[in-house]
Amino acid sequence: MAAVELHEIEKSFGSTAVVKRLSLEVKEHELLALLGPSGCGKTTTLRMIAGLERPDRGVIRLAGRLVDDGKEFVQPEQRGLGMVFQSYAVWPHKSVFENVAYPLQLRREQNVEAKVMEALGWVRLSALAQRRPHELSGGQLQRVALARALVGRPKVLLLDEPLSNLDVALREELRGEIASLRATLGTTMVLVTHDQGEALALADRVAVMNKGVIEQLAEPDVVYREPGTPFVAGFVGGANVLEGVVQDGRFIVEGQSFELPPRTAVTPGPVTVVVRTEDVAVGGTGPALTLQAKLFLGSTTEYRFALGQQVLRSTGPAIDGLKPAQAAAVSFRAVRLFAR
Amino acid sequence: MKRALVIAAALIATVFLPLLVLLLNSGSPATWPALWLAPQALNALSGTLLSSFGASLVALVFGLPFAWLVTRSDVAGARGLKTLVTLPSAIPPYLWTMGWIALANPRSGWLTLVIGQNRLDVYGLGGIAFVLGTSALPLVVLATSAAFERIDSSLEEAARLSGASALRTFTTITLPLITPAALSGAALVFVFASASFGVPYLLGVSANPPTPTLTTRIYGEVLMGEAGLSRAAVLSVELLVVAVGVLLLNGWLAKAGRVRLPRGKGLGQKVLSLGRLRGLVSTAAWATAITIIVLPLGAIFLTGLQPTWGQWGSLTFKHWGVVMQARTLQAIGVSLALALVAALLVGSIGLMIAMTKRRWLETLADAPSAIPGTVLALALLVTFSRDVRFVAVERVAFVLALGNTFWLLLLSYVVKHLALGVRSSSDALSQADPTLGEAARLSGAGRFRAFVDGIFPQLRGALSAAVLLTFLTCVSELTMSVLLIPTGSDVLGTLLFELQSYADPGSAAVIASALLLVVLAALLVESAMVRRAEAR
Numbered sequence: 001m002a003a004v005e006l007h008e009i010e011k012s013f014g015s016t017a018v019v020k021r022l023s024l025e026v027k028e029h030e031l032l033a034l035l036g037p038s039g040c041g042k043t044t045t046l047r048m049i050a051g052l053e054r055p056d057r058g059v060i061r062l063a064g065r066l067v068d069d070g071k072e073f074v075q076p077e078q079r080g081l082g083m084v085f086q087s088y089a090v091w092p093h094k095s096v097f098e099n100v101a102y103p104l105q106l107r108r109e110q111n112v113e114a115k116v117m118e119a120l121g122w123v124r125l126s127a128l129a130q131r132r133p134h135e136l137s138g139g140q141l142q143r144v145a146l147a148r149a150l151v152g153r154p155k156v157l158l159l160d161e162p163l164s165n166l167d168v169a170l171r172e173e174l175r176g177e178i179a180s181l182r183a184t185l186g187t188t189m190v191l192v193t194h195d196q197g198e199a200l201a202l203a204d205r206v207a208v209m210n211k212g213v214i215e216q217l218a219e220p221d222v223v224y225r226e227p228g229t230p231f232v233a234g235f236v237g238g239a240n241v242l243e244g245v246v247q248d249g250r251f252i253v254e255g256q257s258f259e260l261p262p263r264t265a266v267t268p269g270p271v272t273v274v275v276r277t278e279d280v281a282v283g284g285t286g287p288a289l290t291l292q293a294k295l296f297l298g299s300t301t302e303y304r305f306a307l308g309q310q311v312l313r314s315t316g317p318a319i320d321g322l323k324p325a326q327a328a329a330v331s332f333r334a335v336r337l338f339a340r
Numbered sequence: 341m342k343r344a345l346v347i348a349a350a351l352i353a354t355v356f357l358p359l360l361v362l363l364l365n366s367g368s369p370a371t372w373p374a375l376w377l378a379p380q381a382l383n384a385l386s387g388t389l390l391s392s393f394g395a396s397l398v399a400l401v402f403g404l405p406f407a408w409l410v411t412r413s414d415v416a417g418a419r420g421l422k423t424l425v426t427l428p429s430a431i432p433p434y435l436w437t438m439g440w441i442a443l444a445n446p447r448s449g450w451l452t453l454v455i456g457q458n459r460l461d462v463y464g465l466g467g468i469a470f471v472l473g474t475s476a477l478p479l480v481v482l483a484t485s486a487a488f489e490r491i492d493s494s495l496e497e498a499a500r501l502s503g504a505s506a507l508r509t510f511t512t513i514t515l516p517l518i519t520p521a522a523l524s525g526a527a528l529v530f531v532f533a534s535a536s537f538g539v540p541y542l543l544g545v546s547a548n549p550p551t552p553t554l555t556t557r558i559y560g561e562v563l564m565g566e567a568g569l570s571r572a573a574v575l576s577v578e579l580l581v582v583a584v585g586v587l588l589l590n591g592w593l594a595k596a597g598r599v600r601l602p603r604g605k606g607l608g609q610k611v612l613s614l615g616r617l618r619g620l621v622s623t624a625a626w627a628t629a630i631t632i633i634v635l636p637l638g639a640i641f642l643t644g645l646q647p648t649w650g651q652w653g654s655l656t657f658k659h660w661g662v663v664m665q666a667r668t669l670q671a672i673g674v675s676l677a678l679a680l681v682a683a684l685l686v687g688s689i690g691l692m693i694a695m696t697k698r699r700w701l702e703t704l705a706d707a708p709s710a711i712p713g714t715v716l717a718l719a720l721l722v723t724f725s726r727d728v729r730f731v732a733v734e735r736v737a738f739v740l741a742l743g744n745t746f747w748l749l750l751l752s753y754v755v756k757h758l759a760l761g762v763r764s765s766s767d768a769l770s771q772a773d774p775t776l777g778e779a780a781r782l783s784g785a786g787r788f789r790a791f792v793d794g795i796f797p798q799l800r801g802a803l804s805a806a807v808l809l810t811f812l813t814c815v816s817e818l819t820m821s822v823l824l825i826p827t828g829s830d831v832l833g834t835l836l837f838e839l840q841s842y843a844d845p846g847s848a849a850v851i852a853s854a855l856l857l858v859v860l861a862a863l864l865v866e867s868a869m870v871r872r873a874e875a876r
Contacts, residue, residue, distance in 0.1 A: 052497050076500040083501040089494035093516045102512075103502035148502065158501075 001064045003028045003156050003188040004049055009058035011044055018044045019055070020212040026156070028063075031182055031189040033199035036209035037235065042192045045209075046158050049190065050083055051076035063155055077106075082149030082187075086161040088141040090133045096120070096144050097129040103152040119151040122181055139170040146178070150185065159191045163198060175201060196236045200224060208232045230338050233274035240275045240312055243340065251335075254308025256287040261334055270340040277302065279333040280314035282322070286331030291324050305330055344696040347689070348704055355708050355755050358719035359580075365722050366573035375574045384557040385578065391468040391540060391553060392533035396526040398473025402632065403480030404522060409625055410481075411488040413612050416622035422485070424629045429478040430809075430863055431637075432816040432833070434538030435852055436475040438840055439636025440467065441542065442643045442849070450639060463547035468540050472533040474632045479532065483525030487518040493610040520594060527590035531583050535712035537819040538833075542841060554579040555714045555819070562718065562823060569722065576715040583712050637856060643849035662847040663854055671830035678746060678831065679814035682753035687807040689754070690761020691799070694769050702762050709759035713819035717752055721823055724748055744826045752820045757810045761803075768802035769795075801869070808866050812859055 004026035011019040019041040026032045034042040047053040049060060051067065051074065060068040062081075067074040091099055100116045109115065120126045123143035133141060142162060149157055162178070163171045179202055182189060193199050199206050200220040207217045208231075216228035227233035234241040244253030246268050251258045253273070260266060282303060289305035289312065301318040304311050305328075312330065322328055366372070375381060403425075409415040410422040428436065443451045444462040452460050461467065491514060499509040537555040544551035552560075558575050561568035614621050644659060662668055693705050708716060725744065777794035785793060818833035825834050832855060839848035 050497075050501060052500070075505070076497070077503045077505055081501055083498065085494040085498060087492055087494045089492065089498040091495060091498075091513060091517075102499070102504075106503040106508070145498070148498070152503070 001028070002026060002061070003030070003063055004190065005059075005061040005064075006045070006049070007059040007061075009045070009048060009055045009060070011041070011048065011053065011055050018212055019048075022058075022212070022214060024207060024214065024217070026188060026190055028188055029186050030204045031191060031202055033191045033193060033203035033206045034209055035193055035196060035199040035206050035236070037194055040209040041212040042194075042209050043160055046160055046190060046192045049156075050081055050158055051079055080155050081158055082152065082154035082156070083158040084142070084145045084149050084160065084162045086164055088138070088145050088165070090136075090141045090144050090148075092133045094133075095129070096125060096131050096133070096136070099133070099144055100148045100151050103148065107152065115151060116147075119147040122150065122184070123147045123177065138166050139174060142166065142174060143177070146181070150181070150187065153185075154187065156188045156190065159189060159193075161192055161194070164193070164195065171198075178202060196238075200236070206236075208236060210235070227274065227336065230272045230274055233276075233336065237274075237276050240277065240280065242273045242275065242307075242310065242312075243270070244273065245270050246337075251332075254310060256289070256307060258286055258332055260337075261332055264335060264337060266337070267339050272338045272340055274336040274338070275312075275332050276334075277313045277315040279335070280312060281331050281333050282314055282316070282319055282328050284329055284331040286329050288327040289330045290327050291322060293324055294322070343692070344698050344701050347693060347696075348701055351704055351708075351755070354720075354751055355711075355716070358723035359711070359715075361723040362573050362576060362715070362719040365570060366577055367570055372574055372577065375571060376578055380552070380557070381575060381578070384552040384554045384575065385582075387465065387540070387544065387551050387553040388534050388555070388579070388582065391465055391472060391551075392530045394465065394469025395472035395476060395533035396529045398470055399476050399480040399529040400522060400526050402474065402628070403477050403525065404484055406477075406625065406629070407481045407484040407488055409621070411485045412609070413614050413621075414618060415614065415625055416618065417626070421625060421629060422481075424633055425481050426478040427633060427863075428475045430812055431475070431856065431859055432538070432813075432818065433472065433475045433536055434542060434818055434833070434837065434840075435640065435816070435856065436636055437471050437539045437542045438643075438836075438845075438848060438852055439639045440471050441840075441845075442639035443636055450642075451635075463543050463551075465544075465547075465551050467547075468543045468551065468553075469533075471539050471543065472536055473529065475539075476529040476532050477632075479528045480522065480525035483521045483528070484518050487521035488514075489609065491517055491609075497610075524590055524594055527586055527593075530586050531710070534579065534582050534586070535714065535819070537714055537822065538837060541837075545841075554582070555712070558714050558718060559822060562721070572718060573722065576718050579712050580715050583715075584710060587710055640849050640852050640856060643846065644853040659846055659850050662844075662850050667830065668835065668851060671832050671835040674746065674829065675815050675832040678750055678753060679811045679817075682750055682757065682814045683807045683811035685750075685754045686757050686761040686810045687765075687803050688761075690758060690763075690806065691765040691803065693758075693762050694765035697769075702766060705762045706759045708755045709757070711756075713752075713756060713817075714823065716756055717820035717823040720748055720752055746826060746829075749821060749824045749826075749831070752824055753810075753814045753817060756820065757813060760806045760810055764802040764806040765799060768799040772798040804869065805866065808862060812862055815858070816855055 002025040004024070006022060006024040009019055009022045010017070022041070022045060024045075034045060036042050044053060048055050048068070049062075054073065055068060055070070057070065059066065062079055065074075066072055067079055091102075094102070097116055097120075100119055101112050104112045104115055117126060117129070120129055123146050125140065125143050125147065128136065128140065133144070136144070142165075146162070159178070163174055166174060175198060178189075181187075191199065191202060200223070203220055205217060206220050206223050207214045208223060209215065210231050216223055216232045218226075218228070223232060223236050227236060227239070230241050233239040242251075242253045244251055246252075246260075246266055249260060249266055251260055251271070251273055289307060291303055292306050292311065293304045295302040295304070296318070297315070300315045303314045303319075303322070305314065314330065376385070406421070406425045410418045410425070415421065440462045441449070443449050444460040444467075446452060446461040446463070449460060449462070462471070495517070496509050496513055499513045500506070504512065535555065537559065540551070540553040541556045541559065544553060544556060554575055558572045558579070561572035561575065645656060690705070693701055772795055774795070776798065777790045780790035780794035781787070816833050817831070818837055821831050821833045822837060825831060830838075832851070836848050836851055836855070839845070839851070
């Protein structure tokens, strides 16, 4: 049975449709990431699972239990969920301990102290139990929020951009912490994020959303290697997305003609070609393009070539002697082709 | 530095020295307890404490729900409702009192006539607390709505997801988060109420049994002449201790109970839908607001137009002749002139003080606003009046000339409201962009010219608001005016006060109506100014 089940969910704010006929199942013990740019409907979807928004149409089930179908509605506090917010939402008038103890007190549980200290142990905050929120850093606040969301052992943990208010180093640290917590506790998690690295690193499956619909739902390596749509390719892989036409087995874009790699399924006519930056080869037999800029990225170097009004990016090892304003031959090693 | 010292010296000479003189004039501290513990004084003290506490309670009971409704719910007409419930501060408290006397005096009040005699009695402790509380409603509404607006919705949503119902969330999360703001608003109401004179005088002195407060007792003692003055001084010290004590307590509480609402971006504020109750709640909210705000003002207008209940056919302007009488015209003229000069002085001196950027001077200039008007006026009276010849500064010629003149009244208006000018100037200065002045300097402007062209335009909005507010407060000032008004003269406040309490409530209502029209017009002008400033 699916831990979370969304069936043909629709939601509009005013005249803007935010989520369009969206269906989704989250399996038990799975971490599913909702990935997409801001305004794609991912946070709204999460909030509908939480019961903080009502869908206009559709059905939501949690572990088989109907929680919202437009008539029946289970209040957020009765859904047995945990949630971590982007803004931490740690209550400023309660100490760390009181924050984490709150869900247990509401349920009149026994051994509150032991359970709170255990949860604080999970996020390595045991020493700070008596601190007030204003004495904590952003990373510590988000750990408190995590402990508070997990202390009641929810069936599903909802994470709404939990890392995006943190700086890079903290983000990586906390990302590792979420992964290890999941391994220990086995909680089902739904993660909303606009950071593809976060989604790919943490998730069992990634649902890439755009304009209220799921463009692709698959394992991270599949989403990365075999993007289902040009949008997914551009958003997830940071690939070059080029619109042109196929003529005589060659790809014409901005007046330049590229040879298509062997074994490409070719359909003549207008197409969108997706080329990942590491598949753009410098040298070889392609058309000569002018190098606009060279960006040293550490393990690789990025070259930006002018392709008419567009930019074609290539990453790989540094090439001796290639400087901006010089021209070099550019070709494609592998492409994905979408008919338009 | 020199300018700062000159201003500081002037403030000390006109505020703090007179307070010292008042203290010296109240006899040896050894005699204070006996005077404070005398039955009459205790009676006055308990009147002040109970009515002020009651006023805080009234303001909280009405103010908290209004603040929540207009900031966090989808109540119908939230904007209009907020404007309405923040209106009372702009209207002098004794006008509210006149309105409520017209509505709810036990024999002929209009509400009384509707629901039966002797069921309503605005006179006495309860009435004083109610009128003071409703007229200070904005102090609680503004403080708590600011707090409500700073609560990120995710704080409440996190509680829901933790298993708390909507009601439980409100009581365990929302309410504790706004409690410090609510308490601080209530403390301000307390201080305002304890310093109030007009309301307890009109509703307390003729109540059965009479309900004295410290301010009305002080006034009574001053009327007795020289012998009463030293008793008045002792009571003033007591009143000062109450007011300053509550303010200090509030400051300490605010520090101890400070809740730092989180920063960082989230979803911000979600408006809570009242759902099926929306119609009911909106109707109740509007009905309450109209009852406590529109009704008393309407009663004043109607009393001015038609002195007897039930004769709607005889609505007439014939009583409005009183406005054209020489005495009224003179009082209006004096009030307008004094208020205008005081407001301009508050604005310009406030700006001068803020420009020195010295915290100690700002604190010094802020302090008089915490001193109850009655105490401040009595200190000035004792120090500068010619009738009280034992004063040490007697030898200074111009000081002597201050006694029994409008100058003393003007001085009291300015120092009492100086904090308004200082605070708004200093806030505006800290937000002003200094590079505009620097650009003017580099374009060739001198220091003064650069300030006028580069900085001053950025302060104009805040300054004109402060000037307007000071003008409105001073044009109808009563508490200090009754003590300092030169013999045989009137300002609007004292004229109204005299007509209402001794002579002719009908004429009082006419003049009050005229005053109300002026105040409402000024508020309209101000909101138009604010809107224009925001549009820019």
